[in-house]
Amino acid sequence: MAKYSALCIRTKYWSPGEDYLSIIVESIKKNVKNNDYVILSEKAISTAMGNYIDENIINVSLTAKLISRFWMRINWGYILGFLCHFGRRLIQRLREYPLDEGSRHKQIILQYAGFWEALMWGSEGGIDGSNLPYAFVSLPLKNPTKIAKKICQEIQNKLNKNVIVIIVDTDKTYTFRNFHFTPHSKTIIGIHSFGGWIVYSAARALKLKKKSTPIAIGGRILHTKKALTIANIADKVRGAGTGTTVWDMAARFNIGITEMSWEMIKNFKHKPIVIIREKNN
Numbered sequence: 001m002a003k004y005s006a007l008c009i010r011t012k013y014w015s016p017g018e019d020y021l022s023i024i025v026e027s028i029k030k031n032v033k034n035n036d037y038v039i040l041s042e043k044a045i046s047t048a049m050g051n052y053i054d055e056n057i058i059n060v061s062l063t064a065k066l067i068s069r070f071w072m073r074i075n076w077g078y079i080l081g082f083l084c085h086f087g088r089r090l091i092q093r094l095r096e097y098p099l100d101e102g103s104r105h106k107q108i109i110l111q112y113a114g115f116w117e118a119l120m121w122g123s124e125g126g127i128d129g130s131n132l133p134y135a136f137v138s139l140p141l142k143n144p145t146k147i148a149k150k151i152c153q154e155i156q157n158k159l160n161k162n163v164i165v166i167i168v169d170t171d172k173t174y175t176f177r178n179f180h181f182t183p184h185s186k187t188i189i190g191i192h193s194f195g196g197w198i199v200y201s202a203a204r205a206l207k208l209k210k211k212s213t214p215i216a217i218g219g220r221i222l223h224t225k226k227a228l229t230i231a232n233i234a235d236k237v238r239g240a241g242t243g244t245t246v247w248d249m250a251a252r253f254n255i256g257i258t259e260m261s262w263e264m265i266k267n268f269k270h271k272p273i274v275i276i277r278e279k280n281n
Contacts, residue, residue, distance in 0.1 A: 002278050004230070006237045007031055009273035013266040020048040024151060025158045027273055034162050037276040038155070039234035042169045042215060043131055044272035045147060046138045055104040055135040056258075064110055067118055068102040076121045080197075084204035093247050094121060101135065101258055108137060113185065116196040122245060123171050125185050129246045133265050135258040140186055141167070141215070148218030164219040168231045172210040174203035180224055186215050190224030211235075234274035 009027050014020055028038060046052065077095035086094075109118040113125025122128075126140030141147060148165045155163050173182040173191050181192040183200045191213065195202075203210070211232035222230075250257045253264060 002226075002280070004233055005277050005279055006233050007275045007277075008237045008271045009275065010269055010271050011273065013268070013270050014044045014048040014272060015262070015266075016047060016050040016052070018048040020045055021151065021154045023048075024273060025154060028155070028275060029159055031275055032155070032159065032161050032163060033277065035164070035278070036161070037164045037166060037230050038151070039166050039168055039231065039274040039276060040148075040151070041238070041272040042126075042141055042144065042167050043128060043138050044270075045167065046141055047132065049141075051141065052132060052136050052138045053108060055101070055108055055129075055137060058104045058107045058111075060103045060107045061110065063115075064103045064107040064118070065099070067106045068097055068099050071119060072097040072102060072106075072121065080121075080201050084201055085207065090245075098257065104135065105129070105137065112139060117183075117185070119197045120183065120200065121197075123169075126169060126171065129257075130249055131265065133260040133262050140169075144186060144216030145218065148216040150218075152218040162219065164217065164222065166214050166218075166222075166227060166231060166234075167216040168234060169213045169215050170235060171213050172203075173213045173228060174199075174208040174210050175228075176208055180228065182213050184213050184215070188214050188217055188222075188224065188227060191228075230276050233276055237274050238271045 011023055011027050014023065032038065073095055077091060081091040081094055106118050109124040109127055112127060117125035127137050129137040132138060144167045148167050151165045152163060155161055169184060171182065171184045173180050180190060181194065181199060183196050184193055187193050211228045212235040214227045214231040217227060246257045249260060253260065
């Protein structure tokens with residue numbers, strides 16, 4: 001079995017409009033070597049590209065309101081939360097699911113990801129508000145493989161290093177024997193994307209092995225199991241940033257879930273890049 005070393009790279013917060021290619025190259029140039037794996041946060045790239053939306057501008061439908069009031073508070077708070085082995089704090093938060101902010105969030109999911117994704121409890125359809133201020137939520141990258149290849153080429157051109165770039169989302173991929181699956185809408189070949197909240201709930205209830213989801217690879221074709229292992233190492237090294245959920249993020253400052261400012265969020269330690277190296281290289 002291959003062994004790996006990992007180095008987490010701290011950078012400034014990638015604000016909308018940032019030249020993320022230059023930031024990546026500058027951040028890794030002293031440490032990267034040929035054949036290293038450069039693991040990047042999808043959300044950081046998406047934010048830098050301005051691929052986000054303000055939920056405060058959304059007009060809420062009756063469907064979104066019903067999902068927030070009944071499905072989230074009752075079904076997740078009293079039934080699915082227990083089946084999925086959620087902790088007491090998360091279950092309590094789901095029982096008190098915010099009706100105004102929650103309805104706006106669910107409306108975004110309905111519009112961009114569809115009804116079945118809106119029935120998930122968090123990061124529905126790859127749409128997520130953690131590590132973003134106010135009522136902003138990031139949208140999933142439309143063509144992550146193209147972006148991964150572009151980053152590979154930039155590193156080759158500027159640093160003369162051949163690396164493997166993996167863009168990762170913290171949403172989990174579950175494994176049953178040799179079958180890998182995720183509710184995430186985009187992923188690499190070898191990981192099956194389907195099922196939404198049903199598959200998620202079943203996997204959590206059965207306590208299947210879970211790892212972060214690689215959504216794109218550039219530079220080399222990787223075996224699915226290896227890509228999952230590397231993605232999971234990066235996730236553990238990187239940590240949760242400002243918080244695993246918007247609730248955790250708000251709790252750190254004792255503010256409302258839409259009261260985080262750009263200035264506050266920039267004061268956190270940001271670790272959107274991890275360099276991973278096989279020890280036998």
